[in-house]
Amino acid sequence: MSSIFRRTALVCSICATTLLASHAVQARDLTAVGFGGATQEAFDKAYFKPYAAHSGKPVVQDTYDGGIAKQKAMVQAGNPTWDVVQMDENEMALACEQGLLEPLNHSKLSNAADIPADKFAPCGVGAIVWSEVMTYDNKKFASDGPKTWADFWNVKKWPGKRGLRKQARMTLEIALMADGVKPADVYTVLATKAGQDRAFAKLDEIKPYIQWWETGAQPLEWLSSGSVAVTAAYNGRIAIANQQGGHFPLIWNQQLYSMDYWTIIKGTPNLADSYALLDYMVSPKAQTAFAQAIPYGIVNAKAQAALDKQTLSNLPTAPANLENALLLDTPFWVNYEEDLMARFTNWAAK
Amino acid sequence: MSAPALESLASAHQKSSRQRRLVSVLLLLPLLIYTAVFFVLPIGMMLYRAISNPELVQAFPRAVQALEQQTRSDSSNLPGDAVFEAVEQDFMHVENLGVIGEAARRMNYENSGYRFLITATARRYQWPANQQPVSGESPRARLTAIDPRWSTPELWEAFERASPAYTSYYLLTALDLERTTQGIQRVAPDKRVYLDLTFKTLKIAFVVSVLCLLLGFPFAVLLVKASRPFQMLLILAVMLPFWTSLLARTTAWIVVLQEKGIVNTLLLKLGLIDQPLPMIFDALGVYIVMVHILLPFTVLPLYSVMKGIPAHYMRASGSLGAHPVRGFLHVYLPMTLTGVGSGTLLTFIVAAGYYVTPTLVGSAREQMLGYFIAFYTNTTVNWGMASALGLVLILCVMAIYLVAARLVGIRQIAGLK
Numbered sequence: 001m002s003s004i005f006r007r008t009a010l011v012c013s014i015c016a017t018t019l020l021a022s023h024a025v026q027a028r029d030l031t032a033v034g035f036g037g038a039t040q041e042a043f044d045k046a047y048f049k050p051y052a053a054h055s056g057k058p059v060v061q062d063t064y065d066g067g068i069a070k071q072k073a074m075v076q077a078g079n080p081t082w083d084v085v086q087m088d089e090n091e092m093a094l095a096c097e098q099g100l101l102e103p104l105n106h107s108k109l110s111n112a113a114d115i116p117a118d119k120f121a122p123c124g125v126g127a128i129v130w131s132e133v134m135t136y137d138n139k140k141f142a143s144d145g146p147k148t149w150a151d152f153w154n155v156k157k158w159p160g161k162r163g164l165r166k167q168a169r170m171t172l173e174i175a176l177m178a179d180g181v182k183p184a185d186v187y188t189v190l191a192t193k194a195g196q197d198r199a200f201a202k203l204d205e206i207k208p209y210i211q212w213w214e215t216g217a218q219p220l221e222w223l224s225s226g227s228v229a230v231t232a233a234y235n236g237r238i239a240i241a242n243q244q245g246g247h248f249p250l251i252w253n254q255q256l257y258s259m260d261y262w263t264i265i266k267g268t269p270n271l272a273d274s275y276a277l278l279d280y281m282v283s284p285k286a287q288t289a290f291a292q293a294i295p296y297g298i299v300n301a302k303a304q305a306a307l308d309k310q311t312l313s314n315l316p317t318a319p320a321n322l323e324n325a326l327l328l329d330t331p332f333w334v335n336y337e338e339d340l341m342a343r344f345t346n347w348a349a350k
Numbered sequence: 351m352s353a354p355a356l357e358s359l360a361s362a363h364q365k366s367s368r369q370r371r372l373v374s375v376l377l378l379l380p381l382l383i384y385t386a387v388f389f390v391l392p393i394g395m396m397l398y399r400a401i402s403n404p405e406l407v408q409a410f411p412r413a414v415q416a417l418e419q420q421t422r423s424d425s426s427n428l429p430g431d432a433v434f435e436a437v438e439q440d441f442m443h444v445e446n447l448g449v450i451g452e453a454a455r456r457m458n459y460e461n462s463g464y465r466f467l468i469t470a471t472a473r474r475y476q477w478p479a480n481q482q483p484v485s486g487e488s489p490r491a492r493l494t495a496i497d498p499r500w501s502t503p504e505l506w507e508a509f510e511r512a513s514p515a516y517t518s519y520y521l522l523t524a525l526d527l528e529r530t531t532q533g534i535q536r537v538a539p540d541k542r543v544y545l546d547l548t549f550k551t552l553k554i555a556f557v558v559s560v561l562c563l564l565l566g567f568p569f570a571v572l573l574v575k576a577s578r579p580f581q582m583l584l585i586l587a588v589m590l591p592f593w594t595s596l597l598a599r600t601t602a603w604i605v606v607l608q609e610k611g612i613v614n615t616l617l618l619k620l621g622l623i624d625q626p627l628p629m630i631f632d633a634l635g636v637y638i639v640m641v642h643i644l645l646p647f648t649v650l651p652l653y654s655v656m657k658g659i660p661a662h663y664m665r666a667s668g669s670l671g672a673h674p675v676r677g678f679l680h681v682y683l684p685m686t687l688t689g690v691g692s693g694t695l696l697t698f699i700v701a702a703g704y705y706v707t708p709t710l711v712g713s714a715r716e717q718m719l720g721y722f723i724a725f726y727t728n729t730t731v732n733w734g735m736a737s738a739l740g741l742v743l744i745l746c747v748m749a750i751y752l753v754a755a756r757l758v759g760i761r762q763i764a765g766l767k
Contacts, residue, residue: 069728075448097469098451166714211631212714226610227631331466338455338730339462345725346543348714 029060030273034086036063037217038240046290051280068095075100080265083274090333092261096123102264108275111282119299124261129297131257131316136230138247149178160229163219166212168344175202183326236294252321258328400737403517409453412436414513427503434489441475460508520738551719555701558640559694566648574656600710603639636712648693655689691758
């Protein structure tokens with residue numbers, strides 16, 4: 001009799017624990033999502049870890065490769081598993097239009113006064129200003145490396161494979177700049193069919209030499225292993241690779257730069273915590289820590305003013321680096337992305 | 351036995367066999383329900399998306415209805431005032447942003463720039479406080495004042511093309527066709543990509559299956575004849591790829607085959623070559639890695655069939671005077687045909703769906719259909735196109751399966767003689 005009683009008690013306690021445990025699991029931890037790699041490590045060091053220590057609540061991290069499909073699926077299913085997400089400007093605009101993101105309420109951010117108005121968007125606040133630049137292995141082309149995108153096309157003088165992002169955005173602009181179009185005119189030309197044909201024709205010139213990359217880490221890996229000779233890559237990744245013993249110069253001339261945004265997924269259960277995390281991430285202390293971890297532009301004006309000259313000179317937004325730079329045009333890509341991306345993917349597959 | 355006794359025996363027999371059938375169906379019922387709910391239903395819903403075109407109907411119900419009802423009396427090829435009125439009503443009664451966003455995305459497939467047209471117009475009607483008031487006497491005038499394209503015939507032709515609840519647009523595009531005023535025609539040469547892609551996918555899958563068969567058949571024979579410890583080693587060699595993560599395998603191959611990788615360094619040091627061979631990030635790399643990954647799928651069915659072939663058949667054929675090769679071709683091979691059929695078919699079907707491996711180790715020219723399906727699903731969120739391509743792939747693989755089934759004998763593939 002007592003053994004049956006013991007068995008029943010055991011079963012009941014197991015059931016109770018499972019119910020309690022499952023209830024605890026239902027209250028999801030705050031989830032922050034970035035593009036991974038060295039940038040995510042910098043986020044972790046400057047933002048997520050200090051915030052978790054400061055607020056006592058854990059921050060779960062996730063990564064993705066861009067696009068808005070996951071956000072769309074989450075919101076449509078009514079069960080968002082992400083909270084704060086780093087997004088490209090054009091994808092944020094698309095997602096905002098489709099009602100996938102929470103409209104940002106400035107009054108909830110205590111540090112909003114330090115942030116210039118142009119760093120806010122209807123559905124997000126600026127995260128990083130990044131830049132895509134040309135780079136190569138200094139040891140291979142010691143003194144006389146390529147200096148412009150036109151040089152990138154010169155496979156005779158600088159033989160070897162070329163790395164480019166497997167995406168129409170940025171690659172078509174690079175092709176036009178290599179063909180002699182000034183940064184200020186790139187989008188006017190690209191908006192016309194003739195301009196688009198011109199960009200694809202230019203890319204056809206070096207097509208056999210191009211090795212396409214899809215994640216930010218790949219171009220640096222390929223440079224290190226010698227698979228490619230000259231490549232386009234993100235400036236922050238190059239800087240980190242150099243810190244780890246690489247010798248890859250950054251060619252700031254004709255750089256392409258843009259801003260990524262922090263966004264909040266619509267309908268997230270952790271709305272208050274998401275705003276708290278955003279607020280922490282744009283605070284002067286955190287922003288300074290981030291700028292020193294990886295050289296991407298920050299949005300807090302106070303923090304920017306307090307940076308030392310050395311760090312400032314490595315940022316995409318340093319005045320010297322902005323000469324002859326191309327700011328990526330978001331409204332253009334919101335309109336033309338599908339068409340050009342489809343054409344680009346089809347062209348690359350031939 | 352008398353006739354009534356026979357009859358009652360027959361009916362009793364029928365009843366008991368009915369009962370047995372019922373019991374077996376009931377035992378299978380959980381599996382059937384599981385397959386229906388978690389396999390047939392989601393795939394059916396995905397394939398439905400290939401023909402479903404709900405975006406404009408949901409965002410512009412009144413306008414779509416008005417367009418259907420009106421007759422083209424106006425010589426300028428523009429719809430009548432009733433349609434403009436209906437469009438305006440639709441813009442003023444937008445339920446949620448997502449619906450308009452979807453309609454804008456769909457219209458953008460007809461012509462780049464229409465996305466902005468729809469969203470800008472929606473914004474003017476939805477948030478009048480932030481914008482200038484919409485001026486104009488009639489709906490037509492107001493819409494044209496917001497954006498002149500509302501009065502162009504091209505926009506309305508695109509609108510009509512995009513409005514039916516069911517469309518053939520995605521399926522036609524997946525076959526490199528389009529609907530023009532002259533009927534269904536092939537698209538411009540620079541846009542023709544999907545048929546080539548489908549053939550390329552099937553070709554790569556076919557080559558990989560044949561290579562796996564050529565490598566796997568001798569391996570399976572050896573596996574059957576080997577002594578116990580050696581057999582264990584061989585089984586480990588085949589199963590190890592199964593137990594390793596896909597990315598780990600693929601990255602390992604990149605390290606081995608790249609320009610400064612192990613193979614090239616070894617060959618250079620031995621002096622056999624003086625330039626590093628390009629073995630990765632091209633077609634050769636794709637074949638090498640895919641054969642390595644898919645070999646177990648060929649070897650294991652072959653092994654299971656060969657294990658059941660008694661060894662004395664070959665000895666008997668030899669004792670009757672047949673040359674070993676003739677004995678192999680006429681005695682051994684036909685008995686292994688079931689395994690060959692099922693192993694090759696399994697490898698082919700799995701290879702046709704692969705896209706992660708070719709993307710990582712191949713160039714852009716080796717992209718397979720699965721890459722585009724993933725691209726349309728994840729990157730451009732064009733689920734109609736993803737579903738249409740998925741449907742094309744399913745139909746092609748099913749067609750090949752049926753042809754193979756006829757050749758090898760479908761009952762033989764399932765192991766039924």
